[in-house]
Amino acid sequence: MPRTPQQFEGIREEKKALIMRVALELFATNGFHATTISSIANSAGISKGLIYNYFDSKEDLIRAIIYAGLANIGELMDPNNDGVLTEDEMEYLLDRFFELLENDLNFWKLYFTLFVQTPVIRLVEERLNTVIKEYIRMLTNYFEAKGCEDPYTEALLFGALLDGIGMNYITNSELFPVEKIKKRILQKYS
Secondary structure, X not given: OOOOHHHHHHHHHHHHHHHHHHHHHHHHHHOOXXXXXXXXXXXXXXXXXXXXXXXXXXXXXHXXXXXXXXXXXXXXXXXXXXXXXXXXXXXXXXXXXXXHHHHOHHXXXXXXXXXXXXXXXXXXXXXXXXXXXXXXXXXXXXXXXXXXXXXXXXXXXHHHHHHHHHHHHHHOHHHOOXXXXXXXXXXXXX
């Protein structure tokens, strides 16, 4: 029986997700420049040409991975898409941040290694800056509503704190007390 258009689309999405998952793992483990399209294809068990059916280049592939990650982070910051961070949403953000940190270590390794790879960060810099500005705006408004003396600086501190937690966790997850850190941050920020 021939496949339906929906079945073909499902197969396409599965292949695309496989490519992105394998590429993420290789980029996080070996670095962007050391990872080739051939190595991604070999690890995914597909042909190199199939990757080019989905992505124009290795740069296009890493952009897709990072943009998908940014979209996931955006869902944490603003689950109802209203541009406002509430106390309940802050608690949700922190709960999910720690859950994602523990469950998606490869994404976070890639995320943090990007900031030391200048050629790679340039590929996503414009979108990354736009997203970060929106997050800082939401956090600033949140801390202002909480009566914080300097809400903008508090927003920057909060972001840096989460980045630092992520960096410490990916470098030393076995000795990092995630639940204690999470409890302390929830006490401070929600």
